[in-house]
Amino acid sequence: MTKPATTRLEGASYGPQGDGRPGHLVILLHGYGADGNDLIGLAPVLAPLMPDVVFHAPNAPYPCEGNPFGYQWFGISRLEPALTLAGVRSAAPLVDAFLDETMAQYGLDESRTALVGFSQGTMMALHVGLRRARPLAGIVGFSGMLAGPEILKDEIRSRPPILLAHGDSDDMLPHVLTERAAGTLQQNDVAVAVHIAEGVGHGIDQTALSHAARFLLEVFELPIPNNG
Structure with a gap:
């Protein structure tokens, strides 16, 4: 593994809407090459x-091996x-450090924070979120997998609700990788929807995004629209 280009994650942000301070935080972890x-x-x-809600989407720490304009959380020359x-x-x-820094920036804690990942970002969200001392409000994982399912039972520290x-x-x-991940999570007493x-x-x-929106509203205990 090459040395990371940065020791502190930075990236795009959006919201909250209106003039008030954010009441909730969503951190979005992108996929390989994005x-x-x-x-x-x-x-x-x-x-x-x-x-x-304020949204933050940091760039991964490593320049992407397969896309010089993108980033990677880790290399995937072989998915062993x-x-x-x-x-x-x-x-x-x-x-973890980005989570801590961004929560502190807004005066929020884990109960008001969710992780959302796509592909490789899902692998990161699941790994980090299940090992936090205090449970996050929730985790959403799109098109990903659970790394090291066999060691989860020995390392899990919190059990936030999860949507895959x-x-x-x-x-x-x-998609069988998501189904396997759900099985492992259920075996470890994690509430997971698929x-x-x-x-x-x-x-x-759009349907998956709608499921994610409803999930986030539920875990943040925010009003759900009548048509939602």
């Missing part, structure tokens, strides 16, 4: 439903389980 600007695009869709776990572990302290969504036509990370999107590839469709 950057924070990729997932911050979800914020304008979600923000009207949750106007007191041991290498994936080692990669997740290498980046986890930076995500995956397209059944994903040819990069097959949405498998028919005909969807490696991406986030």
Whole structure:
């Protein structure tokens, strides 16, 4: 693993709507080869439903091996389980530090903070979120997997509610990885909901985003629209 380009994560942010201080925080972790600007695009869709939420989408710490204009949480030249776990572990302290710094910036704690990840960002969100001393409000994982499922029982420290969504036509990370992750989480007494999107590839469709919006409203205990 090459040395990270940064020892402190930075990236895009959005919200809250209005003039008040944010009451909740959502941190968005992008996928391999992207950057924070990729997932911050979800914020304008979600923000009207949750106007007191501030969204932050940091860039991953490493320049991407496969895309010189993007970033990676870790290299994926081979998706071997041991290498994936080692990669997740290498980046986890930076995500933890970003969580702590951003919560402190707004005077918020874990009960008002959620992690949302896509693909490799989902791997990071699950790894970090389940090992925090205090449970986050929730975790959303799109099109990802759980790294090191066999060690979770020995390392889990908190059990936030989790929503996992995956397209059944994903040819990069097959949706069976989400189903396996859900099984492992359930075995470790984590409340997990799963949405498998028919005909969807490696991406986030409108239905999955709607599920995520409702999940975030529920875990933040915010009003759910009548048509939601």
